[in-house]
Amino acid sequence: MNKFWMMPLCLLLLAACQAPVQKETGEDSAAAAADSLTDTTVMEGDTAVVLPADTPVHIDSTLITGRWMQPVPGLDSLTQGINIRKNGKASSINMHTLLYDKWSLVKDTLFLWSHSEGVENPVSAIDTLLVKSLDDTSMVLFPLKAAPGYLEKYTRKGKGK
Structure with missing residues (x-):
């Protein structure tokens, strides 16, 4: 009896048992990222207002420039940050x-272009961060690739250029 017919049959069965693969589009990934967001608390005068995660926050783009600092994780006595200049x-x-290297703000989304140096496999990247809140002295960002609830908090002393 010829056993070669079993090989194609086994391959066909394996292919039929696998879950279908859904191609991720830009809209699908953006929707998935929006689903992972947490509610945002914004201040309107002296009142705290909680906005659902999918509510875009109005960002005053004139406030984005400056030297934004945060503690180094695990070394709270040291700071690190981003200098966002008016010229992009x-x-x-x-x-x-x-x-x-550069930045761009589109509605409530901050894009930061970066590259790495001094590491074995240097890479270039574009970080996509939702601006959850922004005022003269503080900025709260949610990186789209972060776990739900994770926020990056920055402070600024005086408005920079």
Whole structure:
């Protein structure tokens, strides 16, 4: 009896048992990212208002420029940050391997272009961050690739250029 007919049959059965693969489109990934967001609390005068995660926050783009600082994770006595300049240029502050190059703000989404130096496999990247809140002295960002609830908080002393 010829056993070669079993091979195609086994391959056909294996293919039929696998779950269908859904191709992820830009809209699907954006929807998935929006689903993973948490509610946002914004201040309107002296009142805290909680907005659902999918509510875009109005961002005053004139407030985005400046030297934004945060504690280094695990070393709270040290700070690191981003210098966002008016000309679309950005630079890292106290970060020697992650170097920011430029930025763009579209509605409530901040895009930061960066590259790495001094590491074995340098990479270029574009970070996509939702601006959850922004005022003269503080900025709260949600990186789209982060776990739900994770926020990056930055402070600024005086408005920079």
